[in-house]
Amino acid sequence: MSVASPFAIVAVALTGAFALSWIDRLLAGNGGAAGPIVRDVASTLRQPLGAPQVKDGWLYHGAPVLLVVGAVLALAMVPWAPGFRGLDFETGAILYSAALAYVTPAVFMAGWGAGRPQAVLGGFRFIALMLAFEMPIVMAVTAAAAPAGSLSPDAIVAAQESVPMAVAQPLAFALFVPAVMAVAFIPPFDLPQAPGELGGGAFSSYTGMHAALVTLAQRILLLGAAGMTAALFLGGWHGPLLPDAVWMALKTLGVAAAMLWAGRRLPRAELPWLLSAAWKYAVPAAILAIGWAGLVTLLFYR
Amino acid sequence: MVVIEAPAGRGVLSLVVPDPDHWTLSGVDVRSLGYRRADAAEHARLLVVPERVPEALRSAVLDAWSRLPEPRRFLPLQSELDGILADELLGTVQTDAANPQAGAGEGSEEGHSDAADDEHEDMMAIVGEPSADGLVMESMELEIGPLSTTLPGGLVAELCLDGDIVVECALRPTLAASASAGAAASAGPAGRAALAYGIARVEEHARGSELSEAGGRRHIAAVELERVLAHAVWFRRFAGVLGWTELFECSQAAVEALLEPRRITARAQLDLREPTLEPTARSLDLDRPRELIARLTSLAGSRRFRARARARGETGRLELERGPIGGPTARAAGLARDVRIGDPLYAALGFEVQTESAGDAVARSIVRAREMRVALGIALAAASERGDEVRRPAGLPSAEVLVEGSCGPLRIGASSVGGHAVSAPGADSLLVLAGGSVRGLELGAALAGLASFDLSPWQVPG
Secondary structure, three states: OOOOOOHHHHHHHHHHHHHHHHHHHHHHHOOOOOOHHHHHHEEEEEEEOOOOOOHHHHHHHHHOOOHHHHHHHHHHHEEEEEEOOOOOOHHHHHHHHHHOHHHHHHHHHHHHOOOOOHHHHHHHHHHHHHHHHHHHHHHHHHHHHEEEEEHHHHHHHHHHOOOOHHHHHHHHHHHHHHHHHHHOOOOOOOOOOOOHHHOHHHHHHOOOOHHHHHHHHHHHHHHHHHHHHHHHOOOOOOOOOOHHHHHHHHHHHHHHHHHHHHHHHOOOOHHHHHHHHHHHHHHHHHHHHHHHHHHHHHHHHH | OOOOOOOOOOOEEEEEEEOOOOOOOOOOOOHHHEEOOOOOHHHHHHEEEEOOOOOOHHHHEEEEEEEOOOEEEEEEOOOOOOOHHHHHOOOOOOOEEEOOOOOOOOHHHHHHHHEEEEEEEEOOOOOOOEOOOEEEEEEEEEEEEEHOOOOOOOOEEEEEOOEEEEEEEEEOOOEEOOOOOOOOHHHOOOOHHHHHHHHHHHHHHHHOEEEHHHHHHHHHHHHHHHHHHHHHHHHHHHHHHHHHHHHHHHHHHHHHHHHHHHHHHHHHHOOOOOOOOOOHOOOOOOOHHHHHHHHHHHHHOOHHHHHHHHOHHHHHHHHOOOOOHHHHHHHHHOOOOOOOOOOOHHHHOOOOOOOOOOHHHHHHHHHHHHHHHHHHHHHHHHOOOOOOOOOOEEEOOOOEEEEEEEEEOOEEEEEOOOEEEEOOHHHHHHHHHHHEEEEEEEEHHHHHHHOOOOOOOOOOOO
């Protein structure tokens, strides 16, 4: 990892968050102008840091920071081009899900720190979501890594030079995408905030910089989820004509746009149904996916 | 109330109290002004108030104001705000309607802090009855504000939770119509045209005659257009509760398309109590609303909707048969209760009662979607011909009439102290029914179930 890497990660995070906000506006039919996004951010940052009466100030004020840290850590595992990534670990694919684990206490801290019933409920909801979906994520990652014989994201991308993992392992792909969407708590998995039910839920008390950090973290989580999906299942930077990083960026933004589009088309998932689907169907399916990965590896990758 | 966010770049977030005469966005497309919807008073910075705030909403306005974080401001829609309310909101600080950046709210921070402390004490002191497994259940009060937001000035749901499962739910409307507000407030925001129709019939009966066919057609056109609009607004807020952007945008488009006739009416300065809609009605372009209603009907019957809303707020036909509840709730459970049944004028205009059998949120949504289609057709048919202006003698003069509002029947009669007495048969029973129907559901599902009933926050006599 070079000295410039932290700055590169932050630059990718901020640029990607802006791009995702722009895509979201396009999908909402609000036009493609970038000015309103900048103005929204500026007006949010101009708001004073709220100081509502909260139950635990340390948890309440620390939660947005930890949320951003966890999101950036997860993003740092995504390989953008050969030799161009934030953190280079041989187990980077698994470390991605480990980085996501920082998001769980952050969301719960936000809810518990605020101390309001709806906020605490939002925090508990997210814990339940993460517990349910972390295993499918890890198993899907393992399934994608098996043919590559390595947990290094670079190696997994390299193994997809001819066939993307989404084609070779459709079950793992189908499990990974909704699971990472749930961890990024974007619609239809926005249960921690649930605007229509909990009035903002775990993040309802945040204004000003706090609110900006929460929004930024959510965008970065989405960017990381889309990037890792592109890297593990859609061939990463492989593609004709264009430079590697451009292909990776296009695939990432395409996946993110698809996730945002799905969020607009589907009603918010209900927690009991989600948990039931995760524990009763997703986890067993993930085990099957690993078995399938082994078979595919033996037949085609060795 | 409607909470809307700031227009981009203007740096303020807004909370809107509806004008008592317009229960949607007053015919103004605030999105064209750059505003957009928000979720909670805590995210608002600016309180926009009309010239006349209903008495019942004053406390809600002050409560919402106390939740706005600093710096907070308010903007009166008219040049002068009710002096008493202005003093309560601002103390001695004057505001300039032309300059919403002027002025700052004072006071009530301490009250807010005290209230917040109390809320936190309640939150952290876990007391209550034990559940079947011996763990203590928690009680909490949830505000189901107007349009199912978390704002004050609406219903309060007193919930007892076993974890996140609703064990008990009691609903309490918080808006009380004062005598000075009159019958209009009692009808709630969804029944003003129906109320006007009923009052016109009562007054004709007092004169010993029936409303003329022409008068009936005019009123029915207004009542049915209001019904379509009411259901479209309901779909919009239900979509908000479900977190479904596609349904929200479709219903928002329907609301805007349906408000266009109102804007035409308002520009022509027509009085809906004595509507003269013929020239306007003939020029109404309702193709767009018709398309959107078809789209809403399709979404209400979709697998996505059924998967999300099935069995939410389920009510049985037998329990409804025993009580006085009418409206879409009864019809969605298979009971063909509709005041319009048997009305010869409605029959001539093509009225058909719409029923479903499941009695859940899906059934209520489908009934409303179909009623929108039928109501639109009735409104156009009513406005397409003038009818004769002859007032025939009343066959059986009665002191009361029943009119079918968008939420259910309204009973209007002459009041012994002057004015009119308005009641909503079954309204109280509906609150009890709705609260009982969500027992055993997870909180989110319970809120969706409650939202599907289209409950009134007004304390209307039953």
